[in-house]
């Protein structure tokens with residue numbers, strides 16, 4: 001079987017696995033919620049992967065862009081009649097536009113400084129939300145249920161004798177969007193854009209010497225990544241039905257980055273596994289809850305020490321198959 | 323006379339150091355010009371200023387009819403000048419093929435829509451790229467053509483140098499700038515590399531080359547003409563034999579006063 005064939009098979013199996021698992025858990029609200037959450041986080045991390053892993057643009061404000069998507073969804077679904085499918089896209093666009101604020105400093109700074117710039121942005125965003133009464137202030141905002149055409153997401157599913165929790169609706173949509181985002185990111189990687197982004201990350205001087213527009217490449221990666229985080233944030237906000245500044249803390253951004261490191265930076269294939277580990281494990285071990293951030297910090301240190309390329313290290317790109 | 327490259331009074335200062343000091347230099351179409359001089363005499367700086375890595379402090383450069391002084395590196399490449407670096411600058415984790423395609427940037431389509439949606443057309447372009455890469459490597463070193471999908475980190479230094487030269491050649495430049503391509507190689511490897519280069523050039527149609535090189539036997543064998551720099555200034559110019567006899571050059575190299 002060709003490599004492409006093997007990958008298609010793996011993707012199909014992964015989708016079948018998640019679908020099967022969700023069907024088996026169809027009455028269990030909490031489990032379905034976790035499955036959907038993992039899928040949503042995978043979408044956001046796919047975006048970060050384009051930024052960190054391909055273009056080498058650091059972004060420690062992942063949760064902020066996730067939040068921008070969520071707040072956009074809240075504002076639109078509360079105040080307008082925009083169809084909800086468009087609201088998900090609008091969440092992504094809002095996050096991409098919010099990223100424009102950061103583009104100049106991100107292009108001009110590197111390494112630690114770039115990290116600091118994004119962290120400062122994350123803190124500003126939270127403060128902005130907390131003092132902004134029209135966005136609910138510290139209490140946050142409620143969102144109505146998601147509807148796409150006749151499909152009402154907060155209604156339990158009942159098809160003949162098949163019955164399932166309303167959360168299965170969100171799992172289905174999240175699975176679909178995650179598969180779409182995954183295909184997009186893999187295609188970007190296996191193209192001239194992927195080669196170009198790698199060249200920019202590895203050596204800007206030689207990339208420029210061969211005509212690669214450094215700024216444009218970084219902006220493309222940054223914007224695409226934030227768009228995915230924003231779409232994920234909009235879907236998440238609808239599923240939870242409620243958003244508040246606390247959900248978009250710097251700690252949440254670090255969790256996204258730790259998933260990226262655990263999965264294997266630059267390799268989308270490790271992300272679902274890593275997201276499942278980081279999100280589901282603390283829920284299972286209730287005692288850990290209090291010490292979550294400690295756990296993540298320890299995890300990141302262990303990965304960097306013992307598996308610096310993550311659980312599933314990035315393979316060599318083979319354009320055109322070989 | 324149609325000089326391909328013409329520099330007038332090209333100067334670059336780093337703080338108090340005048341790395342390049344009023345350089346007047348012409349490169350004729352189709353020649354191989356040797357650029358020599360002791361360490362720190364400004365040879366690499368000349369390439370860097372020419373290719374837009376650093377802006378010139380003063381002076382100007384023309385490429386054909388085009389004034390290229392203080393062009394961005396990208397614009398210089400688009401104009402038809404390609405280079406290699408003194409310190410190897412391949413993307414080591416990437417495949418040889420990816421590295422070559424970095425040099426082929428001007429012939430590739432980088433639009434998001436083309437790359438993500440028009441996968442058939444992309445596939446055709448990749449096939450063309452593979453063909454071009456294989457042909458070029460076959461000219462240079464046939465066994466390398468079979469190793470397109472190995473990471474650059476896994477090939478020995480001499481092959482990395484070859485790949486770097488091929489990366490510069492694959493975009494079909496009009497002027498090639500080589501900065502000590504044989505640095506860190508044995509005499510034998512250097513000779514083979516130069517043979518390969520001359521052979522490739524013969525088939526690629528008399529490409530114009532500026533070559534920085536420390537090994538004088540290479541300069542003697544390969545170049546049509548030489549320019550000697552010392553402290554950023556041109557101190558001699560002419561055929562190698564003539565330049566090697568020059569008392570100023572002997573003084574600069576041997577430190578005789």
Ligand SMILES: Nc1ncnc2c1ncn2[C@@H]1O[C@H](COP(=O)(O)OP(=O)(O)O)[C@@H](O)[C@H]1O
Nearest residue numbers: 336339341359360361362363364365366367368
């Ligand atoms: N980026 C830089 N910053 C400061 N000084 C530099 C820089 N690049 C080169 N120089 C100085 O310019 C002079 C010429 O260097 P260079 O062009 O590398 O010489 P060559 O290639 O002939 O050995 C040296 O004195 C060097 O220290």
Ligand SMILES: [Mg+2]
Nearest residue numbers: 365366367408
């Ligand atoms: Mg040098």
